[in-house]
Amino acid sequence: MSYIIGIDLGGTKIATILSDMQGNIIKRVEEATNAHEGQDAVIERIKETVYKVLDPGKDIVGIGIGSPGPLDLENGVVLKTPNLKWDNVPIRDILEEEFGITTYLENDANAAAAGEYRFGAGKGARNLIYITVSTGIGSGIIIEGKVYRGAHGIAGELGHTIIDPNGPICGCGQHGCLEAFASGTGLARRAILELQLGVESIIRELVEGDLQKVTARTLEDAALKGDEFARNMWESTGDYLGIGMTNVINFLDPEMIIIGGGVSKAGELLFEPMRRSIKKRAIESAASKVKIVPAALGKDVGTLGAISVVIEALEAK
Amino acid sequence: MSYIIGIDLGGTKIATILSDMQGNIIKRVEEATNAHEGQDAVIERIKETVYKVLDPGKDIVGIGIGSPGPLDLENGVVLKTPNLKWDNVPIRDILEEEFGITTYLENDANAAAAGEYRFGAGKGARNLIYITVSTGIGSGIIIEGKVYRGAHGIAGELGHTIIDPNGPICGCGQHGCLEAFASGTGLARRAILELQLGVESIIRELVEGDLQKVTARTLEDAALKGDEFARNMWESTGDYLGIGMTNVINFLDPEMIIIGGGVSKAGELLFEPMRRSIKKRAIESAASKVKIVPAALGKDVGTLGAISVVIEALEAK
Numbered sequence: 001m002s003y004i005i006g007i008d009l010g011g012t013k014i015a016t017i018l019s020d021m022q023g024n025i026i027k028r029v030e031e032a033t034n035a036h037e038g039q040d041a042v043i044e045r046i047k048e049t050v051y052k053v054l055d056p057g058k059d060i061v062g063i064g065i066g067s068p069g070p071l072d073l074e075n076g077v078v079l080k081t082p083n084l085k086w087d088n089v090p091i092r093d094i095l096e097e098e099f100g101i102t103t104y105l106e107n108d109a110n111a112a113a114a115g116e117y118r119f120g121a122g123k124g125a126r127n128l129i130y131i132t133v134s135t136g137i138g139s140g141i142i143i144e145g146k147v148y149r150g151a152h153g154i155a156g157e158l159g160h161t162i163i164d165p166n167g168p169i170c171g172c173g174q175h176g177c178l179e180a181f182a183s184g185t186g187l188a189r190r191a192i193l194e195l196q197l198g199v200e201s202i203i204r205e206l207v208e209g210d211l212q213k214v215t216a217r218t219l220e221d222a223a224l225k226g227d228e229f230a231r232n233m234w235e236s237t238g239d240y241l242g243i244g245m246t247n248v249i250n251f252l253d254p255e256m257i258i259i260g261g262g263v264s265k266a267g268e269l270l271f272e273p274m275r276r277s278i279k280k281r282a283i284e285s286a287a288s289k290v291k292i293v294p295a296a297l298g299k300d301v302g303t304l305g306a307i308s309v310v311i312e313a314l315e316a317k
Numbered sequence: 318m319s320y321i322i323g324i325d326l327g328g329t330k331i332a333t334i335l336s337d338m339q340g341n342i343i344k345r346v347e348e349a350t351n352a353h354e355g356q357d358a359v360i361e362r363i364k365e366t367v368y369k370v371l372d373p374g375k376d377i378v379g380i381g382i383g384s385p386g387p388l389d390l391e392n393g394v395v396l397k398t399p400n401l402k403w404d405n406v407p408i409r410d411i412l413e414e415e416f417g418i419t420t421y422l423e424n425d426a427n428a429a430a431a432g433e434y435r436f437g438a439g440k441g442a443r444n445l446i447y448i449t450v451s452t453g454i455g456s457g458i459i460i461e462g463k464v465y466r467g468a469h470g471i472a473g474e475l476g477h478t479i480i481d482p483n484g485p486i487c488g489c490g491q492h493g494c495l496e497a498f499a500s501g502t503g504l505a506r507r508a509i510l511e512l513q514l515g516v517e518s519i520i521r522e523l524v525e526g527d528l529q530k531v532t533a534r535t536l537e538d539a540a541l542k543g544d545e546f547a548r549n550m551w552e553s554t555g556d557y558l559g560i561g562m563t564n565v566i567n568f569l570d571p572e573m574i575i576i577g578g579g580v581s582k583a584g585e586l587l588f589e590p591m592r593r594s595i596k597k598r599a600i601e602s603a604a605s606k607v608k609i610v611p612a613a614l615g616k617d618v619g620t621l622g623a624i625s626v627v628i629e630a631l632e633a634k
Contacts, residue, residue: 070602127468139568143460150570151444154603161564162598164481164493174598176481247478247564251456253467281479281491285387286471 003058004310005050005101007065008302010108011035011083014042016049017303018058021311023119025300027053039086046091047098054099062314063095063103064306066111073153076105106309108302109156110147112295113140114312115305116258120296125256129248130295131158132261133241133270136171137179141252146312159183163243181240184216184263191219191233201229220266234269241270242277249282249290260295320375321627322367322418324382325619326408327425328352328400331359333366334620335375338628340436342617344370356403363408364415371416379631380412380420381623383428390470393422423626425619426473427464429612430457431629432622433575437613442573446565447612448475449578450558450587453488454496458569463629476500480560498557501533501580508536508550518546537583551586558587559594566599566607577612 001020008015011033018027029052031045050063068083076092078084095103106114113130116122122130122142130140137159141148149155159179160172167176168190180186192211195203203222207213222230245257264270271294278287297304318337325332328350335344346369348362367380385400393409395401412420423431430447433439439447439459447457454476458465466472476496477489484493485507497503509528512520520539524530539547562574581587588611595604614621 141569143465148460148569150603151572152570152603152606154566154600155568155570157567157570157600160567160600162560163479164483165560166481172600243479243482248568249471250474250477251472251565251568252458252465253469253472253474255468283471283474283477283489286467286469289469 001059002061003055004061004307005053005063006303006306006310007046007049007063008108008111008306009033009046009065009067009084010302011068014046014049015299015303016046016053017300017307018053018055018060019304019307023304023307025303027055028303029053033084035084039084039089042084042086043089043091043094046095050095050099060101062310063099063101064111064308064310065091065095065103065105066108066302066306066309067091067105069107071105071107071153073105073107073149076103078105104309104313106147106306107153107156108305109138110140110149111305111309112260112301113142113156113258113305114147114308115297115301116260116295117142117145118308118311119304120301121258121293122256125291127252127254128256128258129158129252129254130258130260131245133183133259133263134261135184137183137244137261146316147309158244158248161244161247163240163247178240178244182237182244187216187219187233187237187263188214190236191230194229194233199229202227203230216263216266220269223269231269234266235273238270238273239277242274243281245274245278245292246282246287249278249286253286254290256291256293258293258295260301264294318376319378320372321624322370322377322380323620323623323627324363324366324380325425325428325623326350326363326382326384326401327619328385331363331366332616332620333363333370334617334624335370335372335377336621336624340621340624342620344372345620346370350401352401356401356406359401359403360406360408360411363412367412367416377418379627380416380418381428381625381627382408382412382420382422383425383619383623383626384408384422386424388422388424388470390422390424390466393420395422421626421630423464423623424470424473425622426455427457427466428622428626429577429618430459430473430575430622431464431625432614432618433577433612434459434462435625435628436621437618438575438610439573442608444569444571445573445575446475446569446571447575447577448562450500450576450580451578452501454500454561454578463633464626475561475565478561478564480557480564495557495561499554499561504533504536504550504554504580505531507553508547511546511550516546519544520547533580533583537586540586548586551583552590555587555590556594559591560598562591562595562609563599563604566595566603570603571607573608573610575610575612577618581611
């Protein structure tokens with residue numbers, strides 16, 4: 001029997017699993033990333049997690065690692081990554097040298113898409129988009145059952161598609177990216193701006209007057225307490241997300257769209273206005289048929305995604 | 318030797334060719350569509366053009382027909398098509414019955430993409446987008462050398478991706494579709510609005526005071542005569558087109574984008590601000606590498622596209 005190691009490298013934690021080819025998790029370890037300790041310390045920590053799940057008695061056919069981008073996929077290098085403070089780390093070669101096992105690097109959103117396609121909400125849907133709504137917004141594209149990376153490994157940067165060129169400035173420097181409107185950060189920033197202008201809301205009490213503490217989570221709490229301003233903010237966030245998804249539907253006409261990421265846990269607060277926006281805006285013959293579903297793999301999406309990347313690579317051989 | 322018949326069915330003309338498998342055109346006929354005469358008359362006219370290129374001595378392995386949408390690709394039916402005033406015409410079966418030759422229906426933008434990929438500007442680029450900027454804006458997507466139709470045959474409706482939800486109303490009923498800003502119709506409408514508000518321009522003289530006569534062509538003439546308003550209108554049109562293309566680049570990261578359609582003949586008036594917009598807005602590592610080129614097949618793009626659709630279908634067998 002063959003086994004695979006999957007690593008989910010994130011800005012806050014490193015999760016590593018040993019799994020069989022069916023995605024059954026045999027062992028699982030998790031460590032804080034502690035990126036501030038520098039890249040060498042983090043690389044050592046990744047190796048340690050692999051040693052912890054490594055079983056010398058088992059035939060391990062590959063290691064997969066999902067990482068925040070930008071990446072050089074061809075050469076297996078993590079480029080300048082703000083989340084990790086890494087600078088050109090050839091992580092694929094480092095792990096292959098250490099363990100003597102073929103290693104595959106993939107960006108986290110693509111890996112998550114591969115994981116949901118193979119083991120999660122997307123089973124059987126050969127053309128799907130996985131969208132993660134979190135601090136930022138990313139996406140992974142599955143076409144004909146395989147990760148679509150684009151010609152230069154950039155595909156899936158849905159967060160930086162522009163839905164209003166006069167919109168708020170985004171972390172990337174552009175105006176009106178989907179991410180600037182509908183990510184957790186975008187939502188919080190838009191809310192803070194309104195609160196600074198004096199809009200009425202219980203949010204001020206929730207953050208004890210310190211508006212810089214407002215997050216998507218604060219807005220969720222306030223909305224669930226019936227705060228009208230917070231409800232309106234979720235309404236607009238769902239509407240904007242719906243515009244981004246309308247563009248995906250009209251341009252790529254996928255069979256399924258899977259929504260994951262921390263902000264998506266707000267559930268119907270986000271999903272209800274999002275669905276309304278799509279129904280209002282997208283081409284009916286595609287919009288009425290596309291399945292829009294929440295992600296199914298939860299905290300394992302990153303590691304099972306990395307496992308799926310390895311399986312896909314082995315199948316292609 | 319094998320031959321194929323390709324039909325380009327448009328709102329103003331029907332062009333039909335006989336070609337070999339390498340896209341060499343053996344015979345070519347063209348007729349006015351005269352859609353006002355009703356669908357039966359147009360169907361008869363299509364058959365006549367096929368009879369004119371048909372050579373009984375040759376082994377004809379397929380007929381391809383490119384048509385404006387919406388289409389039911391699976392069943393080979395042209396649905397309610399405003400350009401043709403057709404209503405559920407099973408054109409594939411009609412032609413197969415008449416000629417006893419396997420027939421393939423494809424939407425015109427997909428066919429054009431297939432044609433440019435196989436015989437035109439896109440030779441060798443296995444992931445490309447063909448964008449037609451004309452009365453409307455459409456696109457065809459080639460992924461891994463094949464037409465990507467999406468899960469419900471809708472893929473490629475780039476003209477109806479939203480680039481500003483507060484933008485002008487589009488023919489489809491939505492606000493701020495790319496088509497409402499950057500198609501020939503969108504450009505003319507935006508210009509007429511400004512002219513009605515009293516902006517200074519030689520356009521009034523060019524249309525002898527009748528603003529409803531303003532078209533993209535009028536704006537081209539005026540711009541080439543140095544009219545500042547007309548130049549600014551092309552500037553904004555290129556900028557908007559660049560936003561739509563930025564979204565394509567950031568989301569799908571194609572190897573090449575091919576621009577065709579009547580409005581694209583304005584050349585640098587459109588291309589220069591479009592390139593500037595992309596350079597300013599799109600993710601640099603993809604935008605700096607994507608090849609953006611004009612279409613190469615000219616008036617034969619529709620017929621050679623239909624030929625390409627047949628070849629692709631035969632190759633898949």
